[in-house]
Structures are given as structure tokens and as C-alpha cells.
Amino acid sequence: MYSLYYAPGYSSMAPHMVLRLIGCPFECVPVDLARGEHQGASFLALNPLGRIPVLQDGTLALTEAAAICLHLADKHPGAGLVPPIGSAQRADVYRWLFYLSNTLQAEMFCWFYPDRHADDAAAVAGVKAHAETRIAGMFDHLAAHLVQGGPYLCGKDLSVADPFLLMLAYWALxxxxxxxxVPRLGPYLERLTQLPAIAAAFEAEGLARPWF
Ligand SMILES: N[C@@H](CCC(=O)N[C@@H](CS)C(=O)NCC(=O)O)C(=O)O
Structure with missing residues (x-):
């Protein structure tokens, strides 16, 4: 059975949704960030960076939300959350998942933690404002892409990129x-939250609506 180390509403959300979409047995292990549990010795033994999520899969302690999503999808091909290796459709899932994790998610961290990028109050406010403008542009980019296909981010099939984007949309509340x-993005996200497995993940984390 998998163990997902998580905190409600944090980067563990996407793996949590993927676990529920797959429908495999798993347990959620809460990590109390406010109490500093992620800096305790037992958690640091799992992830020396002191970050969530961590997926324990047997002897493997896997970090990085996007990697966890892909690993789970690979181990459960029947769930159809990633297309076959080597296909153009799979390359498209890589493209969007990497865009989400290394561009949009990274910018979101600048918005949440601008004090990590500047010292004085005015500079910190500037970092936050610039991050929000850049995130708005990224949402527009995603919405423009949805025009070309859909109903999901990578075309006709749900993939791991969809719950990842929903997690980031939740952060932008x-x-x-x-x-x-955002036109098109809103209706697309609404469709995702209507999936029972996705709604169950939000509810299990105790997150009240609206979810995006
Ligand atoms: N790139 C990592 C980011 C992980 C991350 O920064 N997690 C945050 C929660 S969203 C965390 O654990 N923060 C604790 C801290 O910064 O002390 C991923 O996607 O898994």
C-alpha cells in the first residue's frame, strides 16, 4: 500500500487526486507544517529537503509532486492517466506537466513566499505583484491551449496534467x-471537480468550496 505524506491544500494535492483517480489502496499521513513536523528527524530521513509531498512505495521514498504523479500513472496503466511510452500523446503530457511544475508552480511559490526573493518591504511587494501578473499570463496561455482541443488539457483523455493544474488553480483562489x-479555464476546471475521485480528494483534505 502507498503512503502519501501530505498537508491539506499543499503540493501533495495532485498526487492525492491521482491516487483516488487510480482507485488503488493508499493511506494519507498528515504532516503538520505549522508544528514543524517536516523538519523533524523522521521526516528528514524520508526527504532531506523537508518538503511535502513524499510517496512511500515500499522501499522507495519518492519526492516531487509531478514525479509522484507520473510514477503512479506508470504503475497503474489501466487507469489511463498517461498515454503509451513513445507516443506523441505522452510527449504532450510531459510538455504540459513540466510546464505546470517548472513554470507555473515555481511562479506560484514566488507569489506565496515573495520574502524569499527580496529584503525590504517595497521590493517584496514588487516580487508578489510581478508574480501575480505573470501567473495571469500563464492562465491565459493555458486557456488559449484549451481552445485548440480539450475537453482535457492534453486532449480527449484525462491525464496527470489535469489534477496538477487544478491544484495550482486552487492555490490562486x-x-x-x-x-x-479566466474564460475556458473556469468551465474546464469545473468539469474536473465534478469527477467523484477529485471531489473526494478535496473533501478528504477538508477543503471547502470554491476549489478554484
Ligand atoms: N517542487 C516540489 C515542491 C515541494 C514544496 O515546496 N512543498 C511545500 C508545500 S507546497 C513544502 O513542503 N514547504 C515546506 C517549507 O517550505 O518549509 C514538489 O512539487 O513536490
Missing amino acids: DMQRPARA
């Missing part, structure tokens, strides 16, 4: 232009 306000 308090922005001036949340994802639900």
Missing part, C-alpha cells in the same frame, strides 16, 4: 483574477 474568472 485569493488572486485578483482567480482561475475561475
